[in-house]
Amino acid sequence: RSLALGQQYTSLGSQPLLCGSIPGLVPKQLRFCRNYIEIMPSVAEGVKLGIQECQHQFRGRRWNCTTIDDSLAIFGPVLDKATRESAFVHAIASAGVAFAVTRSCAEGTSTICGCDSHHKGPPGEGWKWGGCSEDADFGVLVSREFADARENRPDARSAMNKHNNEAGRTTILDHMHLKCKCHGLSGSCEVKTCWWAQPDFRAIGDFLKDKYDSASEMVVEKHRESRGWVETLRAKYALFKPPTERDLVYYENSPNFCEPNPETGSFGTRDRTCNVTSHGIDGCDLLCCGRGHNTRTEKRKEKCHCIFHWCCYVSCQECIRIYDVHTCK
Numbered sequence: 387r388s389l390a391l392g393q394q395y396t397s398l399g400s401q402p403l404l405c406g407s408i409p410g411l412v413p414k415q416l417r418f419c420r421n422y423i424e425i426m427p428s429v430a431e432g433v434k435l436g437i438q439e440c441q442h443q444f445r446g447r448r449w450n451c452t453t454i455d456d457s458l459a460i461f462g463p464v465l466d467k468a469t470r471e472s473a474f475v476h477a478i479a480s481a482g483v484a485f486a487v488t489r490s491c492a493e494g495t496s497t498i499c500g501c502d503s504h505h506k507g508p509p510g511e512g513w514k515w516g517g518c519s520e521d522a523d524f525g526v527l528v529s530r531e532f533a534d535a536r537e538n539r540p541d542a543r544s545a546m547n548k549h550n551n552e553a554g555r556t557t558i559l560d561h562m563h564l565k566c567k568c569h570g571l572s573g574s575c576e577v578k579t580c581w582w583a584q585p586d587f588r589a590i591g592d593f594l595k596d597k598y599d600s601a602s603e604m605v606v607e608k609h610r611e612s613r614g615w616v617e618t619l620r621a622k623y624a625l626f627k628p629p630t631e632r633d634l635v636y637y638e639n640s641p642n643f644c645e646p647n648p649e650t651g652s653f654g655t656r657d658r659t660c661n662v663t664s665h666g667i668d669g670c671d672l673l674c675c676g677r678g679h680n681t682r683t684e685k686r687k688e689k690c691h692c693i694f695h696w697c698c699y700v701s702c703q704e705c706i707r708i709y710d711v712h713t714c715k
């Protein structure tokens with residue numbers, strides 16, 4: 387699967403990219419695309435990475451981060467509202483862009499970026515700087531320029547998107563860690579070199595999913611400033627700790643996503659597979675919103691009785707296994 391992604395990435399990179407042919411870019415993004423044409427494939431890759439991670443994190447839930455392939459607004463109207471779901475999508479997509487750009491720069495795919503040569507800090511006991519430190523500051527900069535380009539209105543929604551985009555990017559910077567490698571005769575570790583590396587993107591997804599669960603509800607405030615009316619956000623409940631720059635914020639409640647509703651972008655949960663033994667959100671009770679579920683049996687062919695032959699192949703038989711599949715009414 388990672389290989390398939392890699393191939394898409396190289397084909398994206400080898401085709402001449404025409405910024406004007408990407409639908410939906412605002413002028414600032416179009417300018418950015420033309421100036422940084424070399425890293426645009428990783429920007430696109432980053433958005434895709436973010437969406438895939440979103441679908442992983444929400445796989446068993448009523449809203450499962452479904453995208454609509456044949457639409458310019460790939461999430462449909464779901465992102466129109468200032469909900470937690472919108473907050474998460476914005477954070478994970480901007481984190482994805484920062485991550486993918488940083489990674490591809492370190493892999494040397496572009497002439498305008500590369501490794502972080504500033505290395506931050508003196509070397510430690512028994513190791514020295516070496517290898518290629520990933521330059522997350524550059525990736526974050528690119529993400530900020532590109533993902534925030536359309537968020538310059540003085541309204542609450544722009545403020546929310548900018549906040550959540552930045553929270554996503556900060557997650558990348560916070561999760562940078564030292565990676566080290568031993569050198570020396572037969573792994574004696576005489577010399578150890580270390581460099582800054584990004585975490586697995588899954589760690590970013592897990593972290594932001596926690597932030598989704600604890601997202602802060604805000605209220606919109608209007609101020610009169612010299613440039614006109616400006617909307618800002620304030621925490622709704624004074625009792626709770628106000629959100630930090632690392633927290634996700636929202637100010638509209640989510641629909642319950644139980645019934646299909648084209649206006650809110652809810653697909654409903656009819657025919658979704660549910661887990662009959664789980665009492666959580668992926669369980670049949672909650673996922674099916676109390677409507678009950680149908681059960682059918684499904685035969686699946688699987689490899690079984692596998693034998694390892696010296697050397698080196700594995701032969702298997704094919705078995706039919708029968709599964710109960712539960713789907714929402």
Ligand SMILES: *[C@@H]1O[C@H](CO)[C@@H](O)[C@H](O)[C@H]1NC(C)=O
Pocket residue numbers: 445450452653654655656658
């Ligand atoms: C996500 O939800 C959609 C719409 O209800 C459904 O068609 C799709 O199969 C679901 N995806 C997963 C991975 O459960």
Ligand SMILES: *[C@@H]1O[C@H](CO)[C@@H](O)[C@H](O)[C@H]1NC(C)=O
Pocket residue numbers: 661662663664665
């Ligand atoms: C269903 O839920 C149970 C209990 O939470 C869990 O152990 C099991 O792995 C789940 N099955 C699937 C297919 O997710």
